[in-house]
Amino acid sequence: MDIHNLMEDLVKATVNELFDAEERGASGSWCTCGQCRMDVACYVLNRIRPEYVVSSRGIAYTEQDYGEKLQKTADVVSLAREGWARINSAKRPNHEHVSNGAVMERPVPEGPVFNLPPIMGRVFNVSNFEPVSGATVTLGDGGSLQPMMDANWQNPYGIVKNTAGTFIFWPAPVPAAAAGEKRKFSFSLNIVMPGFENLDHYFELELAASPAAVVQFSMQSVFRLPDLYVFPA
Secondary structure (H helix, E strand, C coil): CCCEEHHHHHHHHHHHHHHHHHHHHCCCCCCCCHHHHHHHHHHHHCCCCCCEECCHHHHHHHCCCHHHHHHHHHHHHHHHHHHHHHHHHCCCCCCCCCCCCCCCECCCCCCCEECCCCEEEEEEECCCCEECCCCEEEEEECCEECCECECCCCCCEECCHHHCCEEEECECCEECCCCCCEEEEEEEEEEECCCECCEEEEEEEEEECECCCCCCCCHHHCEECCCEEECEC
16 A cells, blocks of 8 residues: 655645756855755645545545645745745755755665664663753764764764654665675664763664665664663763
């Protein structure tokens, strides 16, 4: 079964039209890179009602009211401009904001790979059992920094107040000799927070290689760590 959100198509098309028009105008006032396009699209999609369909009949039904469709487009344009203004004033620091429509990503290895799952956990203050903020979490593999899937996944990861102590990593796939090959991966997690003792946590994952790399994120594949606690220094 394939469920599709029709609003994604409308939002992506509208955002690309706005960004392409800005590039043609060459004013240089607004960033039009691929990352900012995606950020603006996410901003809009998080603020409008989705329209899910599973068949051609559902698509045809949504095309009936032309006036409503025009209003939806106007709403999307308004939200896109609002989001673009916010994102343009606070660009992601870990991206090259080049106005070429492309997003710089880590090359995905071809052939059999070990698809390392996204790794998620939470950190709490042992004094009051509240989620921490201001902590830096680093994921290592054999003494080196674990590479991430792309620049949207940060390592080290900085925990901020509105994420309730949560951190998440998505390690890049590791080439394998053949599909079905088994390997045990050892990871180290280091947590540093001002005023608290450093915390080191170690864990292992035993994985079997897949025929190809997984490039779509899924919460169903997330490996969840037990809650971790930091102690005052």
